Every structure is written in C-alpha cells, then in structure tokens.
Amino acid sequence: MRTLGMLLAQSEGLLGAMTAGGSSAPAAGPVPTPSVEWWALLPALTLGVGALVLITLTSLLKGRLFRGFHALYTIVIAAAAMLAALPVWARVQGWPRLLWIDLDHSDGVGAFSALGGMIGVDGFGLFITVVIAATVAVTALFADHYLRREDLEGPEFYVLMLLSAFGGVVMAMANDLIVLFLGLETLSIAVYVLTAMHLRRAQSQEAGFKYFMLGAFSSAFFLYGIALLYGATGSTNFIEIKNFLAANVVVRDGLLLLGMAMLLVGLAFKVAAVPFHAWSPDAYDGAPTAAVVYMAAAVKAAAFGGIARVFVLTLSTQINDWRPLIYGLAVLSMLGGSLLAIVQSNVKRMLAYSSINHAGFMLVAVSAGTPLGVRAVLFYLAAYAFMVAGSFGVATLVGRRGDDRHWLADYRGLSHTNPLLALIFSILLLAQAGVPFTSGFFAKFSAITAAIDAGETWLAVVAMVTAVIAAFLYLRVVVAMYMAGGERGEERPSSTPVHVPRTAAVGLAICFGVTMAAGIAPSPLYDAAGRASLQLVEEPTPGLSAPVDLDASVGTVEPAPGP
Amino acid sequence: MSQTYSDFLRQYLTVAIFGGLGLAMAGLMLGVGRILRPVRPQEQKYITYESGVDPVGAGWNQSQIRYYVFALLFVLFDVEAVFIFPWATRLEAYDLFGLIEMGVFIVILALGLVYAWRKKVLRWV
Numbered sequence: 001m002r003t004l005g006m007l008l009a010q011s012e013g014l015l016g017a018m019t020a021g022g023s024s025a026p027a028a029g030p031v032p033t034p035s036v037e038w039w040a041l042l043p044a045l046t047l048g049v050g051a052l053v054l055i056t057l058t059s060l061l062k063g064r065l066f067r068g069f070h071a072l073y074t075i076v077i078a079a080a081a082m083l084a085a086l087p088v089w090a091r092v093q094g095w096p097r098l099l100w101i102d103l104d105h106s107d108g109v110g111a112f113s114a115l116g117g118m119i120g121v122d123g124f125g126l127f128i129t130v131v132i133a134a135t136v137a138v139t140a141l142f143a144d145h146y147l148r149r150e151d152l153e154g155p156e157f158y159v160l161m162l163l164s165a166f167g168g169v170v171m172a173m174a175n176d177l178i179v180l181f182l183g184l185e186t187l188s189i190a191v192y193v194l195t196a197m198h199l200r201r202a203q204s205q206e207a208g209f210k211y212f213m214l215g216a217f218s219s220a221f222f223l224y225g226i227a228l229l230y231g232a233t234g235s236t237n238f239i240e241i242k243n244f245l246a247a248n249v250v251v252r253d254g255l256l257l258l259g260m261a262m263l264l265v266g267l268a269f270k271v272a273a274v275p276f277h278a279w280s281p282d283a284y285d286g287a288p289t290a291a292v293v294y295m296a297a298a299v300k301a302a303a304f305g306g307i308a309r310v311f312v313l314t315l316s317t318q319i320n321d322w323r324p325l326i327y328g329l330a331v332l333s334m335l336g337g338s339l340l341a342i343v344q345s346n347v348k349r350m351l352a353y354s355s356i357n358h359a360g361f362m363l364v365a366v367s368a369g370t371p372l373g374v375r376a377v378l379f380y381l382a383a384y385a386f387m388v389a390g391s392f393g394v395a396t397l398v399g400r401r402g403d404d405r406h407w408l409a410d411y412r413g414l415s416h417t418n419p420l421l422a423l424i425f426s427i428l429l430l431a432q433a434g435v436p437f438t439s440g441f442f443a444k445f446s447a448i449t450a451a452i453d454a455g456e457t458w459l460a461v462v463a464m465v466t467a468v469i470a471a472f473l474y475l476r477v478v479v480a481m482y483m484a485g486g487e488r489g490e491e492r493p494s495s496t497p498v499h500v501p502r503t504a505a506v507g508l509a510i511c512f513g514v515t516m517a518a519g520i521a522p523s524p525l526y527d528a529a530g531r532a533s534l535q536l537v538e539e540p541t542p543g544l545s546a547p548v549d550l551d552a553s554v555g556t557v558e559p560a561p562g563p
Numbered sequence: 564m565s566q567t568y569s570d571f572l573r574q575y576l577t578v579a580i581f582g583g584l585g586l587a588m589a590g591l592m593l594g595v596g597r598i599l600r601p602v603r604p605q606e607q608k609y610i611t612y613e614s615g616v617d618p619v620g621a622g623w624n625q626s627q628i629r630y631y632v633f634a635l636l637f638v639l640f641d642v643e644a645v646f647i648f649p650w651a652t653r654l655e656a657y658d659l660f661g662l663i664e665m666g667v668f669i670v671i672l673a674l675g676l677v678y679a680w681r682k683k684v685l686r687w688v
Contacts, residue, residue: 031653033660056674059681231571 034116040091041114042084043129044169047136050077051162058155071144071503074158078137078165085126085133092123093531111535113175117237120175120309123532127378128172128305135297135385136165141507142393143290149401150198150288157197161294164190168302172309175536177226177236177263180306184222184270187302188215191295195287198403207286214279215269222266228259238314239536245317253321260322263310264329270303271359272352273329274336281344284352289396289403292348296355296392297385304362304377312369313534319369326367331462333360338470347398348406350473351391354432357470358384364463365447368454371533376446378529383439383518387431390511394425397498414481417497422481424512429474431515434467439518439525446526632684636676643672 038045054073058065090098094109111122139161147153167186174180192215196208230236232255233244250256265276272280284292311322337357344350358380365376398414399405415422431438434445444467451460500508518525611618650657650665657664679685 030658031656031661033658052671052674055678059678062681 034118037112037114037121040088040112040121041119043081043088043126043133044166044173046077046081046084047133047162047169048166050074050080051159051166054155054162055159067148068144068503070155070158071140074140074162075137077162078133078140081133081165081169082130085129088121089123089126092121092126111533111537113239113537117239117538118176118179119170119173120238120536121173122535122537124308124374124378124534125169125173125305127529127532128301128381129169131301131382131385132165132168132172132298135294135301135389136161138386138389138393138507138510139290139294139297141503141510142293142389142396144503145501146288146290146396146403146504150200150403152197152199152288157194157288157291160190160194160197161291164188164194164294165298168298168305171302172305174306174309175238177229177238177310180309181219181222181226183302184266184306185219187299188219188270191291191299194291194294195283197291198286198288201286201288201403203286204288205286207283210286211279211283218266218269218276221262221269225259225262225264225266228255228262230259232256232259238309239538242314242316242536245315256318257321260311260315260318261325264307264322264325267303267307267310268329271300271307271362272356273359273363274332274356277333277336277356280356281349281352284355285346285348285406289348289392289399289406293389293392293396296351296388300355300359300362301381301385304366304381307366308374308377308534312366312374313536316369323367323369326363327456327459330360330363330367330459333357333363334463334466335360335469338466338473341470341473342476344473345408346406347408347411347477348392348395350408350477351388351395354470354473355384355388357466358388358432360466361444361447361463364456364459365450367456367459368450370450370454371530372453373450374534375526375529375532376443376450378532379446379522379526380443382525382529383431383443383515386511386514386518387428387440390428390508390515391425391432393504393507393511394421394428397421397500397504400498408477408480411477411480412483414498418500421498421500421508424508426478426481427512428515429477431519433471433474437516437519439515439522441519442522442526629684629687632679636679636684639672639675643669 050073054070054077058070087098087103089095090103091105091109092111094105095103096105097103111120113119114121140158143157143161147157164187167183167188167190170183171180171187172183174183192208192212195211196205198204226236229241232250232253233241235241235244269276269279284296287295311326315322333356337353337355337360341350341353341357344353362377362380362384365373365380367373368376395406396403398410414425427438431440434440434443444463448460448463451457451463611622646668647665650661654661
C-alpha cells in the first residue's frame with residue numbers, strides 16, 4: 001500500500017541521499033553516506049565549478065582582466081570538461097590504454113552507477129556531455145565579439161551558459177527522476193535569464209518572460225509526472241522502476257500512463273516538439289542571437305538525453321504505451337516545423353521552425369526504441385549541434401549592431417558583400433536540408449534507417465516527405481543570399497559588408513569543418529555514437545563491479561579496441 | 564492490486580473532506596458574522612489598514628527597487644539557515660561527508676554574496 005507517509009519517508013530519504021547522504025530514520029549512529037566517484041563526475045563538476053570560479057574571479061578582479069578573458073576562460077573550461085570525459089569514456093569502453101598511459105581496470109570496466117545510484121555513468125551520457133561542452137566552446141567564440149558589439153560585456157553570459165551546461169550534463173547522466181528534474185531546472189533557469197539578457201531590446205525581455213512562464217508550467221507537468229510514476233512503481237530511481245516494471249504487470253495502469261504522458265510533456269517542451277513548440281520561435285527570435293546558438297544546440301541535446309533515458313531505457317517494457325505518443329509528436333513536429341518555416345520572413349524564426357523539424361527527426365529515431373535508434377539520436381544530435389550553431393552564428397553577425405536585422409531581406413546580396421560567409425551559410429543550410437556529403441544527410445539517413453529497422457516504414461515515408469518540404473525553406477535563404485537585387489520592388493539592402501571578427505570566423509570554421517568532415521567520413525562519429533550505449537547498472541556494493549546489463553535489447557556492451 | 568488502488572484513492576477522500584470542512588467553517592464564521600453585525604458604512608472604514616496610522620499615498624505606490632535586492636539576499640540566507648539547523652543537530656551522524664557537503668553549500672552561497680558585494684548592491688544609496 002502506498003501511503004502518504006511512505007511517500008514522504010522515501011522522498012526524504014532520496015533528498016538526504018542526494019545532499020548529505022542521510023535518511024530521516026531516527027536511529028542513532030552514523031548515517032550511511034554514498035561514496036562519491038569524483039573522477040567520474042569530473043566532466044560535470046568542471047563546468048559547474050568553472051562557472052562559480054569565473055563569477056568570483058571576475059567580481060574580485062573587476063577591470064583588471066584583459067579583453068576577451070571571459071570567452072577564453074569558457075573555452076578552456078569546456079575543453080577541460082571534454083578532456084575529463086576521456087578517462088571516464090576509456091573506463092566505460094574498457095580501453096586497455098589511453099594514449100601512452102596503461103589503465104588499471106582491476107575494479108572492472110563498463111558503465112556503472114555513481115553517487116549511490118543517482119548518477120549513471122555510461123557512454124550515452126558521456127557522448128552528450130561532449131556535445132554540450134563543444135556547443136559551449138563554439139558559443140563562446142560567437143559571443144565574445146557579439147557581447148562587446150551590443151554593450152553587454154561581462155562574465156554573466158558565460159557564467160549562466162556554463163551553469164546551464166552543468167545542468168544539461170546532469171540530465172544526460174541522471175539515474176533518478178529527481179536528479180533529472182534538478183538537472184532540467186539548472187539547465188532551464190539559466191537559459192531563461194540568457195533569453196532575457198539583451199537589456200535594450202524589448203523583444204528579449206518579452207521572450208524571456210514567455211519562455212519562463214511556459215517553462216515553469218512544463219516543469220510543473222514534469223514534476224506531476226514524477227509523482228504519478230512514483231505512485232505507480234514505488235520509486236523514482238530508474239533501476240528500481242525498471243526492475244518493478246520487469247517483474248510486475250500493472251493492471252490498473254492509469255497512474256503509470258498519466259505519469260508517462262506528463263513526463264513526456266515536460267521533456268517535449270524542452271525539445272520544442274509540436275504541439276509544445278509555441279515558445280520556441282518567440283524565444284529564439286527575441287533572445288540575444290549568441291544565446292540562441294547555445295539554446296538551440298545544447299538544450300535540445302540535454303532534453304533528448306532525458307527522453308532517451310526515461311523512455312527508451314527505463315520504460316522500455318512499456319514501449320507500446322509511449323510509442324504512439326512519440327509517433328504523434330514526431331509527425332506533428334516534422335510537418336509543423338517544415339510547413340510553418342516556409343511562411344516565415346524572419347530568418348531567426350525560420351531557423352527556429354527548422355529546429356522543430358529536426359526535433360521531429362530525432363523523435364523518429366527515439367520511437368524505434370532500439371540501440372540503433374539511440375545511436376541515430378546521438379549522431380543526429382552531434383551533427384545538428386554544429387549545423388545549427390553555425391547557422392545561428394551567421395545570424396549573430398548579419399544581425400549587426402542592435403541585433404535586429406534578421407529579415408530575409410537583410411540576407412539579400414550577402415554573396416556580393418561577404419562571399420565566403422554566404423558560401424559557408426549556404427553549406428550549413430544545405431546540410432540542415434540533408435544534402436549528401438554533409439553531416440545532415442547521414443543524420444537523417446540514420447534516423448530513417450532506425451525507423452525502418454523497427455518496422456515503422458510509414459513514419460520513414462513521412463520523414464522523407466517533410467525533408468523535401470523543409471529543403472524548400474533552406475533554399476529560399478540560399479537564393480536570397482545569391483540574388484543581387486530586391487525582389488518585387490523591395491528596397492535594396494545596404495551594400496556594406498558584414499563585419500566578421502576573428503573569433504567568430506574560428507567558430508564558423510569549426511562548425512563548417514565538423515559538418516563537412518562528418519558528412520564525407522561519418523564512420524568515426526557514427527562508431528562513437530554506436531559505442532555510446534545507453535545502460536542502467538545496479539548500484540554495486542561495495543566499490544565498483546562489472547556492469548549488469550538489465551536489458552540486452554537496449555544497452556549492449558561491445559568490446560572496443562583501444563585507440 | 565485493485566484493493567490497493569482503491570485504498571490509495573480513498574486517502575484522497577480524507578483530503579476532500581478536510582478541504583470541505585475548512586471551507587464550511589470559514590464560510591460559517593463569515594456568514595454568521597454578516598447576519599449578526601450591524602452595517603453602518605463610513606468613508607474611513609474603507610481606508611487601507613496600516614497599523615493604525617493614516618496611510619500615505621495610494622495602494623499602488625511604487626517602492627524602491629533596492630528593497631528588492633535586500634529581500635532577495637535575505638531569502639537566500641534564510642533558506643541557508645533552514646538547511647543548516649537540522650544538519651547541525653545531527654552533525655556527528657553525518658560525519659565528515661555531511662561536513663564537506665554543508666561546506667560546499669555555504670561556499671556556493673558565499674560566492675553569491677561576494678558577487679553582490681562587488682556589484683555594489685549592498686551599499687544603501
């Protein structure tokens with residue numbers, strides 16, 4: 001029987017285990033505390049502590065730091081987080097040796113649970129960690145000049161971005177619904193502030209407010225979903241939920257179904273899937289464009305991490321219940337995103353709708369519910385992060401001072417004033433459309449393959465049709481850039497070239513390079529995505545032990561050769 | 564299973580009864596008061612109550628934004644105290660782990676204070 005008292009006792013126990021490792025039991029004597037595997041948490045901690053150090057350092061050394069320090073520091077921290085993920089990845093993959101260092105695997109290899117079963121360290125979480133950290137670094141490159149141009153110079157942008165990335169990494173590694181929620185909130189609250197950061201643009205404040213109100217509402221849905229799922233299964237821990245559902249058939253499954261639906265609402269809001277997408281064009285349009293670079297890439301990566309962890313991994317036994325919901329979201333997002341994008345005349349809004357379309361494609365891969373689907377999601381996320389970061393990066397430059405020249409007309413004739421910028425933007429847009437020899441093609445291909453492999457041919461057909469519709473909108477921007485004059489008597493755009501600072505050029509080069517490299521030779525990235533399997537591992541006691549694969553259909557441990 | 568389920572739902576009945584009783588009691592007191600009391604409207608009775616002093620200005624007056632920052636900082640450290648007191652009473656039970664965790668918590672909040680101080684929001688202008 002699930003009484004309220006039990007619920008309270010358990011939730012206190014959970015909170016205790018997370019913060020101080022105590023339970024509310026009145027028994028005397030020391031409270032058992034979880035062991036903390038610091039080295040496994042290092043990628044996340046680097047981002048979080050990096051943010052705190054940055055804000056302290058800059059407030060103590062005010063005015064004594066060189067120009068561009070904040071951006072450089074952020075890039076260093078993001079790189080450090082990626083490096084810190086490397087030994088953990090080596091441990092999870094069982095590499096015998098990392099570069100020239102021989103690794104000691106006497107305590108076992110493979111995925112494991114850390115922090116008393118609250119954090120799951122597996123290839124999947126690490127892959128998303130690296131994607132988020134890379135996004136942070138690229139955003140810092142674009143933000144450096146942007147913030148100075150808009151008179152918004154200060155550490156706050158970077159601090160909020162790092163804190164948000166910390167939340168995203170926690171989400172991707174969460175092994176418990178409460179931890180997932182904490183990560184989600186840390187991720188979101190920082191992004192709400194980033195959205196409202198442009199002090200002199202009314203749209204920015206408006207967008208921040210809208211995003212905050214709707215986001216708070218969706219968080220409430222998410223929390224309610226956690227409560228109902230707890231009511232249905234008796235735990236908030238993924239391992240225990242999975243064990244419960246594997247051992248029991250829930251006959252009166254009203255709570256379970258409603259809980260799953262509400263969790264999906266909360267997460268679908270974050271990935272901006274139709275019909276929970278209404279905030280995204282407004283937020284992307286109003287927010288400072290440099291913040292959108294981060295929002296579009298990292299928030300989506302973290303939220304898809306959450307979706308895969310909750311649905312594909314934990315609720316895999318209930319796949320027939322949640323699959324139709326994902327079908328609906330995927331079809332609506334792909335159709336809605338591509339159709340609504342066509343009628344936009346603002347490039348930022350157009351890209352916002354196109355990212356809704358991309359979310360639909362990733363949901364197609366999620367709906368497969370197989371390791372192939374997870375692999376496709378990861379590949380898509382990595383490819384998408386760089387494509388979309390580069391595209392919005394171009395928008396930060398073309399927006400010019402004031403950040404409001406985002407109309408299609410402002411892109412007219414860009415090929416004459418900035419031929420190289422126009423070429424890179426065209427290729428990034430074509431990559432988003434899924435043209436071969438770009439990462440976008442293989443991303444879409446792997447998502448559709450995963451769907452067909454799972455027997456969802458109709459969904460694959462819908463996906464391909466919307467890809468064709470979406471191609472029109474990308475071509476519309478490309479055509480605008482390469483047309484010299486105004487169309488139908490529109491006034492000619494100014495012929496002053498767009499100023500491209502060196503940092504932003506490096507950022508664009510990275511996005512362009514990754515997009516092309518992953519398009520021409522996708523196998524390294526695709527292999528890494530394949531090794532990044534999604535796993536749940538029972539909390540071993542004491543110390544670490546070899547992983548127990550709970551469901552062979554989801555997580556498979558492939559013996560991987562060393563580098 | 565279904566037995567458990569209806570038990571679970573029955574517990575919400577207690578909540579409903581409790582809520583209903585609460586509403587009924589408040590309604591009863593206000594309703595009886597309305598019936599019994601004499602009604603003599605006067606202008607002064609509709610003025611905002613400010614501890615017996617005549618109110619200054621209208622109810623929709625703007626107030627200084629600086630109060631907001633102080634209120635925010637106050638809430639921050641108030642919440643910190645809420646966490647510290649229960650921990651302090653069972654300090655030995657949580658051992659070194661608890662000590663470190665609480666240290667981390669306090670340091671993070673203290674860094675916020677450093678930021679506020681350097682942003683000069685602590686100075687009353």
